Amino acid sequence: MAKRTELEMVKAGLSAHKKHGYDVQVTSEEAFEILKATGGICRYCKKPMVRGEGKMHDRSPTIDRINNEKVMTKDNVQYICKQCNTTKGAHTHDEFIGFLRNLRNSFKARNIQ
Numbered sequence: 001m002a003k004r005t006e007l008e009m010v011k012a013g014l015s016a017h018k019k020h021g022y023d024v025q026v027t028s029e030e031a032f033e034i035l036k037a038t039g040g041i042c043r044y045c046k047k048p049m050v051r052g053e054g055k056m057h058d059r060s061p062t063i064d065r066i067n068n069e070k071v072m073t074k075d076n077v078q079y080i081c082k083q084c085n086t087t088k089g090a091h092t093h094d095e096f097i098g099f100l101r102n103l104r105n106s107f108k109a110r111n112i113q
């Protein structure tokens with residue numbers, strides 16, 4: 001089977017969210033533009049997002065709600081790697097950044113590289 005196109009991957013991601021009961025108001029075309037705008041780099045870890053061969057892995061691009069308390073509109077979704085998405089969990093962008101800052105400061109204070 002041929003590898004899915006990026007647009008097909010975007011559509012599959014959105015329809016999976018719909019199936020799980022999310023209110024998906026972003027179109028696949030809009031989501032595709034958002035994915036392209038990342039340049040393939042995860043917003044948080046800045047590592048390249050790499051698609052698997054039909055299988056999700058830590059570096060796979062995944063759609064995320066920037067604020068999990070809001071619905072999936074084009075202004076509230078982003079593509080980040082699966083590992084960052086899993087770690088961010090149900091937190092908002094601001095909460096996640098706060099968590100990361102606390103970790104960084106704690107590591108710095110204890111001289112952990």
Ligand SMILES: [Zn+2]
Nearest residue numbers: 042045081084
């Ligand atoms: Zn990441």
